[in-house]
Amino acid sequence: MSLIKVQNLTKQYPDGETALKDVSLEVKSGEGIVLLGANGSGKSTFLRCLVGLEKATSGKILIDNQDIVSSSKKQLQEIRKKIGVVFQKFNLVNNLSAFQNVLFGNLGQSNKGFWSSLNLTASSEEREKAMECLARVSMAEFADRRTDTLSGGQRQRVAIARMLMQDPEIVLADEPVASLDPRAGREVMNLLWEIIEEKGLTVMCILHQLDFALEYGERLVGLQKGSLTLDRSAANINKKELNWLYEAEKVVKNYA
Numbered sequence: 001m002s003l004i005k006v007q008n009l010t011k012q013y014p015d016g017e018t019a020l021k022d023v024s025l026e027v028k029s030g031e032g033i034v035l036l037g038a039n040g041s042g043k044s045t046f047l048r049c050l051v052g053l054e055k056a057t058s059g060k061i062l063i064d065n066q067d068i069v070s071s072s073k074k075q076l077q078e079i080r081k082k083i084g085v086v087f088q089k090f091n092l093v094n095n096l097s098a099f100q101n102v103l104f105g106n107l108g109q110s111n112k113g114f115w116s117s118l119n120l121t122a123s124s125e126e127r128e129k130a131m132e133c134l135a136r137v138s139m140a141e142f143a144d145r146r147t148d149t150l151s152g153g154q155r156q157r158v159a160i161a162r163m164l165m166q167d168p169e170i171v172l173a174d175e176p177v178a179s180l181d182p183r184a185g186r187e188v189m190n191l192l193w194e195i196i197e198e199k200g201l202t203v204m205c206i207l208h209q210l211d212f213a214l215e216y217g218e219r220l221v222g223l224q225k226g227s228l229t230l231d232r233s234a235a236n237i238n239k240k241e242l243n244w245l246y247e248a249e250k251v252v253k254n255y256a
């Protein structure tokens with residue numbers, strides 16, 4: 001059974017832009033997908049629809065067999081707990097410490113509401129877990145640092161620790177290393193993939209670096225102007241073959 005099943009997903013923004021056109025995709029538990037495509041091809045929109053941050057215009061998105069398009073707000077909250085997100089811009093709360101940012105990651109899991117996730121009232125188990133997550137990304141020594149005083153690579157590590165705190169089944173990453181220099185980028189990719197593999201997580205990661213895509217991705221999925229036109233095993237494709245995704249004006253289907 002597929003963990004993620006997207007059927008005929010279309011997303012039209014209110015101003016008329018059709019960002020996704022009839023996209024269908026099935027993802028099995030534990031699969032590692034890299035999502036590729038030119039600027040504006042609909043990649044971020046696709047991930048945002050998967051996590052319910054953007055509502056699909058039509059189609060179905062089943063996560064663990066639950067349709068998020070037709071689900072209630074409450075059901076959506078439950079489904080979202082299974083999905084960890086990592087963004088290019090880290091999305092950390094700047095004036096809080098690394099530790100507090102990781103504790104906030106537990107928000108969705110907590111039924112005690114917003115304030116229980118602040119360190120003032122968090123349980124000792126939650127605090128211990130947050131420290132363990134920071135240690136896993138080698139950031140324990142920076143636990144008390146405000147995140148706006150950290151480097152980009154360090155911030156993304158904190159964001160990964162926050163994602164870990166959530167115990168997700170699925171990780172959606174939108175250009176997680178785009179703001180980082182080549183060395184920090186590689187370190188963060190290695191760390192992210194190590195964690196994904198050790199926990200057997202399912203991942204869908206948007207990347208613009210084709211070298212990384214081929215190295216880390218197991219399955220490459222590509223969008224062109226909102227249409228899904230590539231779905232291939234990374235083992236059966238090379239960098240040269242991927243370039244048409246960015247060059248071609250016309251939309252060309254390229255399935256395995």
Ligand SMILES: Nc1ncnc2c1ncn2[C@@H]1O[C@H](COP(=O)(O)OP(=O)(O)OP(=O)(O)O)[C@@H](O)[C@H]1O
Nearest residue numbers: 013015017019037038039040041042043044045046
């Ligand atoms: N909130 C929005 N309102 C209206 N149009 C939007 C909105 N967000 C995205 N779009 C449009 O939808 C299309 C797809 O955008 P999206 O951000 O999903 O692309 P992308 O593949 O992630 O691009 P990039 O590689 O630049 O991040 C674009 O034409 C964009 O202008």
Ligand SMILES: [Mg+2]
Nearest residue numbers: 043044045174
């Ligand atoms: Mg994007």
